[in-house]
Amino acid sequence: MLEENYYRLLKENFNSKESVVTELINLEAILHLPKGTEHFISDVHGEYGAFDHVLRNGSGSVKEKLTECFNKKDIDIDDLASLIYYPEEKIHLEKGNKTKEEIKSWYAQNIRLLITVVNHASRKYTRSKVHKALPARFSYIIEELLTEKQQETDKQAYIQAIIDHVIQLNQATALISALCYVIQRFVVDHLHVVGDIYDRGPAPDLIMERLINYHSVDIQWGNHDIIWLASMAGSPLALINVLRICARYGNLTIIEDRYGVNLRPLVEYSQKYYSVLDKFSPKLEDENSFTAAEKDNLNKIQQATAILQFKLEGQLIKRRPEFLMDERTMLDFIDYAKKTIQLGDKVYPLVNFTAPTIDPTNPCSLTKEEQQLIKSLLHSFQSSEPLKRHMDFLMEKGSMYLCYNGNLLLHGCIPLHQNGDFKSLRIGQKHYSGQKLLDFFEEQIRYSYAHPDISNDFLTDLLWYLWTGECSSLFGKKVMATFERYYIADKQTHHEEKNAYYFLRNQEEICQEILSDFGLPITGHIINGHTPVKASKGESPIKANGRMLVIDGGFAKSYQKETGLAGYTLLSNSYGLQLVAHQPFSSVKASVERQNDILSTKRLVERVEKRTTVSQTNVGKKLTQEKKVLEKLYKNYDFY
Numbered sequence: 123m124l125e126e127n128y129y130r131l132l133k134e135n136f137n138s139k140e141s142v143v144t145e146l147i148n149l150e151a152i153l154h155l156p157k158g159t160e161h162f163i164s165d166v167h168g169e170y171g172a173f174d175h176v177l178r179n180g181s182g183s184v185k186e187k188l189t190e191c192f193n194k195k196d197i198d199i200d201d202l203a204s205l206i207y208y209p210e211e212k213i214h215l216e217k218g219n220k221t222k223e224e225i226k227s228w229y230a231q232n233i234r235l236l237i238t239v240v241n242h243a244s245r246k247y248t249r250s251k252v253h254k255a256l257p258a259r260f261s262y263i264i265e266e267l268l269t270e271k272q273q274e275t276d277k278q279a280y281i282q283a284i285i286d287h288v289i290q291l292n293q294a295t296a297l298i299s300a301l302c303y304v305i306q307r308f309v310v311d312h313l314h315v316v317g318d319i320y321d322r323g324p325a326p327d328l329i330m331e332r333l334i335n336y337h338s339v340d341i342q343w344g345n346h347d348i349i350w351l352a353s354m355a356g357s358p359l360a361l362i363n364v365l366r367i368c369a370r371y372g373n374l375t376i377i378e379d380r381y382g383v384n385l386r387p388l389v390e391y392s393q394k395y396y397s398v399l400d401k402f403s404p405k406l407e408d409e410n411s412f413t414a415a416e417k418d419n420l421n422k423i424q425q426a427t428a429i430l431q432f433k434l435e436g437q438l439i440k441r442r443p444e445f446l447m448d449e450r451t452m453l454d455f456i457d458y459a460k461k462t463i464q465l466g467d468k469v470y471p472l473v474n475f476t477a478p479t480i481d482p483t484n485p486c487s488l489t490k491e492e493q494q495l496i497k498s499l500l501h502s503f504q505s506s507e508p509l510k511r512h513m514d515f516l517m518e519k520g521s522m523y524l525c526y527n528g529n530l531l532l533h534g535c536i537p538l539h540q541n542g543d544f545k546s547l548r549i550g551q552k553h554y555s556g557q558k559l560l561d562f563f564e565e566q567i568r569y570s571y572a573h574p575d576i577s578n579d580f581l582t583d584l585l586w587y588l589w590t591g592e593c594s595s596l597f598g599k600k601v602m603a604t605f606e607r608y609y610i611a612d613k614q615t616h617h618e619e620k621n622a623y624y625f626l627r628n629q630e631e632i633c634q635e636i637l638s639d640f641g642l643p644i645t646g647h648i649i650n651g652h653t654p655v656k657a658s659k660g661e662s663p664i665k666a667n668g669r670m671l672v673i674d675g676g677f678a679k680s681y682q683k684e685t686g687l688a689g690y691t692l693l694s695n696s697y698g699l700q701l702v703a704h705q706p707f708s709s710v711k712a713s714v715e716r717q718n719d720i721l722s723t724k725r726l727v728e729r730v731e732k733r734t735t736v737s738q739t740n741v742g743k744k745l746t747q748e749k750k751v752l753e754k755l756y757k758n759y760d761f762y
C-alpha cells in the first residue's frame with residue numbers, strides 16, 4: 123500500500139509513459155559519462171585569497187583544459203588563463219591598454235576562444251546539466267554558440283553576427299565574464315574541504331560565503347572548525363579558545379566587525395588587569411596594518427583569554443573524569459607564592475605568568491566579573507545572525523568523515539595504539555573506536571548543536587574534547603601544550619606527542635585495516651589534512667604505497683616557512699588521482715598583471731586502466747537506484 127502510494131506520487135512528476143522513458147534514457151546516458159573531477163582542499167585557515175585562487179584555477183585544471191584545446195604556439199595560454207581566473211580585472215587591464223577598435227577585436231577573439239574551452243570542458247556533462255549551469259541571462263546565446271561548429275565555414279558568418287551583436291549592445295564584457303565563470307564551474311564537478319577553514323588567517327567568513335555559493339561541496343570538520351561550532355553550541359570554553367586564537371593572530375575584526383559580536387566588555391576587562399608582555403605579541407601577516415595601540419590591545423586580550431581558558435579547562439576536566447585529563451588542570455599545580463609549577467615529578471619556574479584574577483585557594487574559579495563577561499560574550503556570539511548562517515552551513519555540509527567513491531576523507535586521524543590496534547574512548551560502560559568512535563562523535567555534535575542553550579552538559583563538553591582530547595580524531599596528539607608554550611621556558615615541555623597513527627600511517631596494511639573498518643575497498647585511499655607536510659625536509663605527501671594522501675593545503679602563511687611550500691591539493695578525475703603542489707599565492711593583481719599563477723606542479727598518484735564512469739561512483743549508485751524505480755513505474759504505469 124505504502125509502495126503503491128509512493129509510485130502514485132512519483133507518477134505525478136511524469137505525466138506520460140514517454141516522459142518516464144526520456145528520464146530513463148537521460149539517466150542511462152549520465153551513467154556512461156566519464157566521472158566528474160573531484161577537487162580536494164584542506165587547512166585553508168582563513169586564507170581567502172589563496173583559496174579563491176585555487177578554486178578559480180581548479181588546481182591547474184583550467185590550464186590543463188587550455189593545453190588540450192590549443193596549440194601553445196598559437197595561443198598565449200598564460201594570458202588566456204589569467205582572463206579565465208579573473209575576468210573583470212583582466213578586462214579592466216586590457217581596456218586601459220587598448221584603443222576602442224583594438225578592444226573590440228580583443229573581445230571577439232576571446233569570445234571565440236572561450237566558447238571553444240566551454241565546449242571542451244563541458245564534454246563530460248549531459249546537455250541538461252550544461253544548460254542548468256549556464257547563467258540565465260546568456261544561456262540562449264551561449265547554447266547557440268556551443269551548438270554551432272566554429273570550423274564550418276557556412277556557420278562562420280552566423281557566429282560572427284552573434285558576437286558582433288553582443289559587442290554592439292555593450293554586452294561583451296558581461297558575456298566574457300559569464301563564459302569564464304562557466305569554465306571554472308565545469309573544470310571541477312565537486313569540491314571536498316578536508317577541514318580547518320577557520321583560525322589564523324584573516325577571512326574565514328569570505329571562505330564560507332564562497333562555499334555557500336559553490337555548486338557542489340562537502341566539508342570534513344577540522345579541530346579549528348569544531349571550536350567555532352562548539353561555541354555556537356554553547357561552550358564558553360570553546361569560545362574563549364576562539365577569542366584567544368583570534369587575538370593571537372590579529373583577527374578580532376572577524377568576530378567584531380564581520381560577525382558583529384560585541385567585544386567591548388572583553389577589551390575593557392583585559393585593559394583593566396593586564397599589561398603588555400613581549401611573549402604575547404600578536405602574530406601578524408602585515409605588521410603595518412595595526413597601530414601600536416591595537417597591537418597592545420591584542421596582546422592583553424591574548425593574556426586575559428589564556429588565563430580564562432585555563433580556569434575553565436580546570437573546571438571542565440574535574441566534572442568529566444571520563445576524559446582522563448586530570449594531568450591538565452594546570453592552575454592546580456602552581457605554587458603561587460614561588461611562581462613555579464609541578465608537572466609530574468618536575469618543578470619548573472613560570473615565565474610571563476601574570477594572573478591577577480586568580481584566587482590561589484581556588485584557582486579555577488571565575489570572579490563574578492568574569493562570569494558576567496563570559497555570559498555576555500557567549501550571548502553575543504550565539505546571537506550573531508551571519509555567524510549562525512555560516513555555522514549552520516558547516517553543520518549541513520559537514521561531517522566527521524566521509525566515505526566517497528571508495529576513499530575515506532578525514533581531517534585528523536583514527537586514534538591508534540602503538541601496535542596498530544584501534545584506540546578506544548570509554549564513555550560509561552561503552553567503548554568506541556574506529557568508525558564507531560567517529561559516528562559517536564558526530565551524533566553528539568549534532569545533538570549538542572541543536573541545543574545551544576545548554577552550556578555545561580556532557581555533550582557540549584565533548585565538543586571541546588574534540589578540540590584537544592587524546593582520543594579525538596580531529597586532534598591526534600596526547601596533549602595540547604598551550605600552557606607550557608606560554609609560561610614555561612624549558613622547550614621539552616612544549617612538545618606535543620602525536621598519536622601512533624602518524625607514524626603507522628606509512629604502512630599500507632594499517633591504512634587497509636582502517637579502510638576495511640569503514641567498509642571501504644582496500645584499494646581506496648585515506649585523504650588526510652591537519653599536519654603540514656614538510657616538503658623542504660623531504661617529507662612526501664604520498665604514503666603507504668599511495669594508500670595515504672596528506673593534503674594539508676598549507677595555506678596558513680605562518681606555517682609556510684616550515685613546509686617550504688604553500689601546500690598540496692588533490693584532483694581525482696576519470697583517469698585517476700593527481701597531487702598538486704602549490705607555491706605561495708601573492709595577490710590577485712600579480713596574477714592578472716604578471717600572470718603569476720600559484721605555480722602548481724602535478725604528480726600522478728594513480729592512473730586507472732579504463733576511464734572511470736559515473737556508474738562507478740557514489741552518485742552513479744544513487745542514479746542506478748533511481749533507474750530501477752523508474753523502470754518499475756514504466757512497467758506498471760497504467761496500474762498506478
Ligand SMILES: O=P(O)(O)OC[C@H]1O[C@](O)(COP(=O)(O)O)[C@@H](O)[C@@H]1O
Nearest residue numbers: 318345346370599602603604618652
Ligand atoms: O602555532 P600556534 O598558534 O602556537 O598553534 C599551535 C597549536 O596548534 C595546534 O597545532 C593545533 O592546530 P592545527 O590543527 O593547525 O595543527 C596545537 O596542537 C598547537 O598547540
Ligand SMILES: [Mn+2]
Nearest residue numbers: 318344345652
Ligand atoms: Mn587541524
